[in-house]
Amino acid sequence: MRIRLLPIILLSCTGMLSTESSAKMPFDPAEHAVFETTRQDGRYVSSRAIVHNLMDGRKPRLRYSSGMDSLQFAAWQDEVSRAMERLMRHPYMTDTDIKSPTLTARYSRDGYTVERWEAYPLSGAVVPYLVLVPDGVDADNPVPAILCIPGFGQTKELLCGESSIDLDSSVVDPGRNSMAYHYVKEGYIAVAVDNPGCGEPCDLENMAGSGRADYVTLSRALLELGWSYLGYTSYVDRHILEWMKTQPSMRADRLVVSGFSLGTEPLMALGAMDRDIYAFVYNDFLCTTRERALVMTMPDNNGMRPWPNDISHLIPEFLCEFDFPDIVASLAPRPLICTEGGLDRDFDLVRSAYSMAGEADAFTAYHYTKFADKADREPVDSMPAGIDRSTFFRLANVDPPNHYFKAEHVLPWLRALFKDDK
Amino acid sequence: MRIRLLPIILLSCTGMLSTESSAKMPFDPAEHAVFETTRQDGRYVSSRAIVHNLMDGRKPRLRYSSGMDSLQFAAWQDEVSRAMERLMRHPYMTDTDIKSPTLTARYSRDGYTVERWEAYPLSGAVVPYLVLVPDGVDADNPVPAILCIPGFGQTKELLCGESSIDLDSSVVDPGRNSMAYHYVKEGYIAVAVDNPGCGEPCDLENMAGSGRADYVTLSRALLELGWSYLGYTSYVDRHILEWMKTQPSMRADRLVVSGFSLGTEPLMALGAMDRDIYAFVYNDFLCTTRERALVMTMPDNNGMRPWPNDISHLIPEFLCEFDFPDIVASLAPRPLICTEGGLDRDFDLVRSAYSMAGEADAFTAYHYTKFADKADREPVDSMPAGIDRSTFFRLANVDPPNHYFKAEHVLPWLRALFKDDK
Numbered sequence: 045m046r047i048r049l050l051p052i053i054l055l056s057c058t059g060m061l062s063t064e065s066s067a068k069m070p071f072d073p074a075e076h077a078v079f080e081t082t083r084q085d086g087r088y089v090s091s092r093a094i095v096h097n098l099m100d101g102r103k104p105r106l107r108y109s110s111g112m113d114s115l116q117f118a119a120w121q122d123e124v125s126r127a128m129e130r131l132m133r134h135p136y137m138t139d140t141d142i143k144s145p146t147l148t149a150r151y152s153r154d155g156y157t158v159e160r161w162e163a164y165p166l167s168g169a170v171v172p173y174l175v176l177v178p179d180g181v182d183a184d185n186p187v188p189a190i191l192c193i194p195g196f197g198q199t200k201e202l203l204c205g206e207s208s209i210d211l212d213s214s215v216v217d218p219g220r221n222s223m224a225y226h227y228v229k230e231g232y233i234a235v236a237v238d239n240p241g242c243g244e245p246c247d248l249e250n251m252a253g254s255g256r257a258d259y260v261t262l263s264r265a266l267l268e269l270g271w272s273y274l275g276y277t278s279y280v281d282r283h284i285l286e287w288m289k290t291q292p293s294m295r296a297d298r299l300v301v302s303g304f305s306l307g308t309e310p311l312m313a314l315g316a317m318d319r320d321i322y323a324f325v326y327n328d329f330l331c332t333t334r335e336r337a338l339v340m341t342m343p344d345n346n347g348m349r350p351w352p353n354d355i356s357h358l359i360p361e362f363l364c365e366f367d368f369p370d371i372v373a374s375l376a377p378r379p380l381i382c383t384e385g386g387l388d389r390d391f392d393l394v395r396s397a398y399s400m401a402g403e404a405d406a407f408t409a410y411h412y413t414k415f416a417d418k419a420d421r422e423p424v425d426s427m428p429a430g431i432d433r434s435t436f437f438r439l440a441n442v443d444p445p446n447h448y449f450k451a452e453h454v455l456p457w458l459r460a461l462f463k464d465d466k
Numbered sequence: 467m468r469i470r471l472l473p474i475i476l477l478s479c480t481g482m483l484s485t486e487s488s489a490k491m492p493f494d495p496a497e498h499a500v501f502e503t504t505r506q507d508g509r510y511v512s513s514r515a516i517v518h519n520l521m522d523g524r525k526p527r528l529r530y531s532s533g534m535d536s537l538q539f540a541a542w543q544d545e546v547s548r549a550m551e552r553l554m555r556h557p558y559m560t561d562t563d564i565k566s567p568t569l570t571a572r573y574s575r576d577g578y579t580v581e582r583w584e585a586y587p588l589s590g591a592v593v594p595y596l597v598l599v600p601d602g603v604d605a606d607n608p609v610p611a612i613l614c615i616p617g618f619g620q621t622k623e624l625l626c627g628e629s630s631i632d633l634d635s636s637v638v639d640p641g642r643n644s645m646a647y648h649y650v651k652e653g654y655i656a657v658a659v660d661n662p663g664c665g666e667p668c669d670l671e672n673m674a675g676s677g678r679a680d681y682v683t684l685s686r687a688l689l690e691l692g693w694s695y696l697g698y699t700s701y702v703d704r705h706i707l708e709w710m711k712t713q714p715s716m717r718a719d720r721l722v723v724s725g726f727s728l729g730t731e732p733l734m735a736l737g738a739m740d741r742d743i744y745a746f747v748y749n750d751f752l753c754t755t756r757e758r759a760l761v762m763t764m765p766d767n768n769g770m771r772p773w774p775n776d777i778s779h780l781i782p783e784f785l786c787e788f789d790f791p792d793i794v795a796s797l798a799p800r801p802l803i804c805t806e807g808g809l810d811r812d813f814d815l816v817r818s819a820y821s822m823a824g825e826a827d828a829f830t831a832y833h834y835t836k837f838a839d840k841a842d843r844e845p846v847d848s849m850p851a852g853i854d855r856s857t858f859f860r861l862a863n864v865d866p867p868n869h870y871f872k873a874e875h876v877l878p879w880l881r882a883l884f885k886d887d888k
Contacts (some may be wrong), residue, residue: 071674087592091662092669092680094591095687095698102691169516170509240513247514252493252769258514264773265517267689268759269524270783276517337690347674351686360782361692 073343077430092349099363100338106366108373110396117376117400124374127365128316133271134279141167145287148172151211155179156228158204158211165283172244173284174204174211174236176228183292188300188322188462189233191285192224195305195328197257199243200224200236209244223304223327226451230458233294237284239306240277259356273356278313285314285321298322298465300458304449309357312371315378323379323461325454329412329442330372330386330394334363335427342432350433369393377403381457383450385411385441387424410453412443495765499852514771521785522760528788530795532818539798539822546796549787550738555693556701563589567709570594573633577601578650580626580633587705594666595706596626596633596658598650605714610722610744610884611655613707613736614646617727617750619679621665622646622658631666645726645749648873652880655716659706661728662699681778695778700735707736707743720744720887722880726871731779734793737800745801745883747876751834751864752794752808752816756785757849764854772855791815799825803879805872807833807863809846832875834865 079093088094106124142164149160159175181187192203198221201209205218205225218225224234238245242257249257263273289296302325303311315324336352343349369390372380376397391409398407415421421441428439437444501515510516528546564586571582581597603609614625620643623631627640627647640647646656660667664679671679685695711718724747725733737746758774765771791812794802798819813831820829837843843863850861859866 071670073674076670076673083592085592087586087590089592089594089667090669091667091698092684092687094588095684095691097590098588099687099691164509166516166520168509168519170505170507170511172511245511245513247512247771248493248498248765248769250769251498252495252765252767254768254770256768256770258770261771261773262514262517264777264780265514265521265759267777267780267782268785269517269521270786276513337687343670343674345674346676346678347670347672348676348678348680349669349683351683355686355689355777358686358689360689363690364692 071345071347073345073347076347077342079341096338096341102364104334104364104366104370106370108366108370108393108397110393110400112400114400117397121374124366124371125316125319128313128371131272131359131362131365132275132278132313132317134275134282135166137165142283145173145284149211153214158206158214160211163280163284163287165280171237171280171284172200172209173238174200174206174224176204176224176234176236177293178228178231178233181231181233181293186293186295187232188298188458188465189235189288189291189294190224190227190300190302190325191281191288192227192234192236193281193301193303193307193310194223194236194239194242195221195307196239196259197242198239198304200238201243203236204234220451221304221449223302223449223451226449226455227302227458230455232300232458232462235284235288237281240273240280260354263354263356263358267355267358267360272359274309274313274359274362278310278317281310282314282318285318289320295465296320298462300325302454303327305447306356312368315375316371321378324375324381325458326372326380326382327384327449327454328447329384329440330369330382330390330409331440332367332369332387332390332427333357334367336436337363339427339429339431340433340436341430342435352433352436373397377401377406379406379461381408381410381454383410383453384447385409385415387440388418388421389425408453408457410450411441412446414443414446415441493767493769495767495769498769499764501763518760518763524786526756526786526788526792528792530788530792530815530819532815532822534822536822539819543796546788546793547738547741550735550793553694553781553784553787554697554700554735554739556697556704557588559587564705567595567706571633575636580628580636582633585702585706585709587702593659593702593706594622594631595660596622596628596646598626598646598656598658599715600650600653600655603653603655603715608715608717609654610720610880610887611657611710611713611716612646612649612722612724612747613703613710614649614656614658615703615723615725615729615732616645616658616661616664617643617729618661618681619664620661620726622660623665625658626656642873643726643871645724645871645873648871648877649724649880652877654722654880654884657706657710659703662695662702682776685776685778685780689777689780689782694781696731696735696781696784700732700739703732704736704740707740711742717887718742720884722747724876725749727869728778734790737797738793743800746797746803747880748794748802748804749806749871749876750869751806751862752791752804752812752831753862754789754791754809754812754849755779756789758858759785761849761851761853762855762858763852764857774855774858795819799823799828801828801883803830803832803876805832805875806869807831807837809862810840810843811847830875830879832872833863834868836865836868837863 081088145161145163157177163171203224205215205222207213224236227234241259241262246257300323301311304327308328341349373394503510567583567585579599585593625646627637627644629635646658649656663681663684668679722745723733726749730750763771795816
């Protein structure tokens with residue numbers, strides 16, 4: 045325990061600044077963008093450098109490699125699925141632990157109904173979610189159903205175009221990020237969830253009017269238990285997905301998972317674990333999260349190198365098993381659209397998996413408009429070490445200001461996908 | 467991935483502030499100090515509350531309970547040891563992976579010699595440490611040796627009273643926190659290590675002159691690998707402790723581990739794993755870290771509840787096995803001194819283990835002077851929920867401004883312990 049931070053830091057200054065390596069000339073971060081050692085034996089003294097090299101040397105066990113045949117691919121796919129089940133650490137719940145979701149409210153909207161449901165995936169817990177049902181859809185006229193998982197800071201109400209958790213009124217112009225609203229208007233059932241800790245399931249942040257949700261402390265509590273934010277999120281989302289399979293108005297054989305930004309992480313986890321999911325809408329750039337952590341080593345003026353994200357993205361040993369494109373490749377041959385680019389290298393990887401599976405057309409990928417022309421994209425085979433966040437985004441063909449739900453790509457893709465199903 | 471933090475936070479404001487539970491009146495943190503639900507069914511909507519209840523309900527598997535007989539105690543002690551080995555996840559290294567430590571420099575000081583050594587516990591890594599040897603001590607005249615582990619922000623040079631990592635001069639008045647210096651002046655060999663990421667093994671912080679060490683990003687990198695800051699620290703310290711056992715000038719049967727503040731964590735880990743350690747100097751208050759995380763739930767004005775420490779203290783599932791006093795109790799009957807108080811409740815627990823082991827006198831505990839009189843200590847059986855950091859410290863009888871190495875208690879205790887050994 046440290047119980048006296050500041051005074052001890054002062055001590056540490058004395059202890060640290062008096063070292064030979066102390067600042068003699070202005071510190072230039074760019075000169076130290078990558079880990080280097082000046083020792084003859086090539087060993088590192090820096091603990092951070094030592095651990096960086098450990099991580100760099102520990103190649104993911106389950107990389108997808110082009111050239112697998114269909115048998116090898118199926119075996120690898122099973123391994124990815126088992127690894128994801130192990131990493132997500134979902135608790136085993138019996139029917140006596142949990143009860144089925146209940147409908148708590150229903151309101152009519154323009155062309156559809158919004159229903160408020162509650163799930164009870166853990167004893168002592170309630171997880172509210174919203175269901176948008178197009179008029180005329182029922183057990184006799186079932187339609188594809190889409191599980192909508194929001195991005196960081198977004199709420200299920202935002203996705204549905206509702207103005208409050210009480211559903212007292214809908215928003216006049218829901219806006220481009222209201223994923224679920226766009227889907228119900230297309231005639232699909234949309235099931236919208238919150239991400240844990242944000243929106244209705246936040247703790248006191250809404251009441252305090254802070255406008256910020258504390259994902260980090262929630263994640264810390266989960267990690268202390270050996271669980272993780274993604275493990276908890278995917279458990280709750282899976283519980284609701286299982287419920288969707290039992291709803292007569294939803295086509296159990298036409299279930300889609302649609303994730304925006306942060307929501308693409310549970311999308312990947314569910315996709316790897318659940319073969320019943322029919323298709324996927326991946327609305328973010330296809331990030332190589334492991335590579336990103338290894339190359340984003342440009343220090344700040346205090347000599348501190350960043351980590352790309354906070355601990356809500358930490359799943360111990362996750363990146364020792366696979367990087368994100370491997371998981372996405374393991375979804376083949378199920379229909380998948382990626383809407384916000386990434387590296388051509390990574391799309392080629394995913395594409396090769398779909399081709400091998402004999403369903404090349406089942407994978408659709410769009411780049412940001414800014415990088416739609418191949419000539420505007422950097423031909424990157426491997427990310428250079430020692431870069432900062434903005435350089436990573438540039439090389440990954442990411443246009444942050446235009447990160448939004450790409451209805452213009454997704455809706456036509458779904459129409460084509462379901463043209464014979466409605 | 468979230469690639470557009472601020473704009474999405476704005477979205478989230480819209481999404482969140484428009485909820486029914488939004489701030490209508492000023493938010494009073496004290497009114498929400500503990501987790502409560504207003505639901506009839508007693509279930510919680512708050513993810514943080516749900517996970518808090520999961521952690522609260524998951525009692526540590528290996529609590530020490532007074533009333534064990536010696537056979538039960540021995541069996542429990544083995545379980546604690548096995549659990550610690552599992553949690554620390556030390557890599558298995560063969561002699562071909564690593565080489566023995568080497569002496570790289572030696573300087574004469576007033577009444578002793580300071581030696582600079584390098585250990586190579588991992589391929590590609592070097593871990594420097596210092597050894598203070600009293601004049602006249604050698605293979606023919608071995609003495610007890612003490613492994614000194616510093617606190618947060620402290621360096622091995624600070625512990626040794628050296629002015630720089632090059633040992634170009636010693637400090638005139640080393641000060642009260644120079645643990646190793648105090649020990650060598652008493653005639654013991656003192657082995658001083660850095661904590662990973664701080665002092666010489668820091669990354670670029672010294673070079674940048676920031677005066678701060680980044681423990682957190684280092685810890686994050688370790689956690690990604692399924693390791694932890696304490697796992698890495700205890701691995702490096704154990705490697706050096708094993709080397710100490712082979713040094714003819716050190717009494718292998720009289721090895722002591724002395725930890726200050728943060729350094730008490732590797733002390734507990736090593737103590738549980740290594741039965742060869744003869745005695746322990748625990749220089750901090752005896753904290754109930756699990757209980758602390760559960761009771762420190764007083765939110766701030768943004769409605770965010772704190773976590774007591776950063777992720778350099780996170781070892782997934784550690785607190786599902788034991789709380790700190792249980793580990794300390796498992797050290798019985800080996801000589802142990804705790805120098806900075808805590809709850810009488812916890813000292814009574816440790817004392818009962820020592821009594822059961824028939825060595826009640828082997829455990830010595832001092833409170834901070836401010837709380838030396840029992841009348842000045844709160845009689846706390848269990849910490850009340852909903853408190854903040856300062857209240858926790860007050861109830862735990864902690865006097866933060868007086869957190870320093872208690873030579874006045876430790877040195878006489880060691881003299882009595884080794885009166886027949888020198």
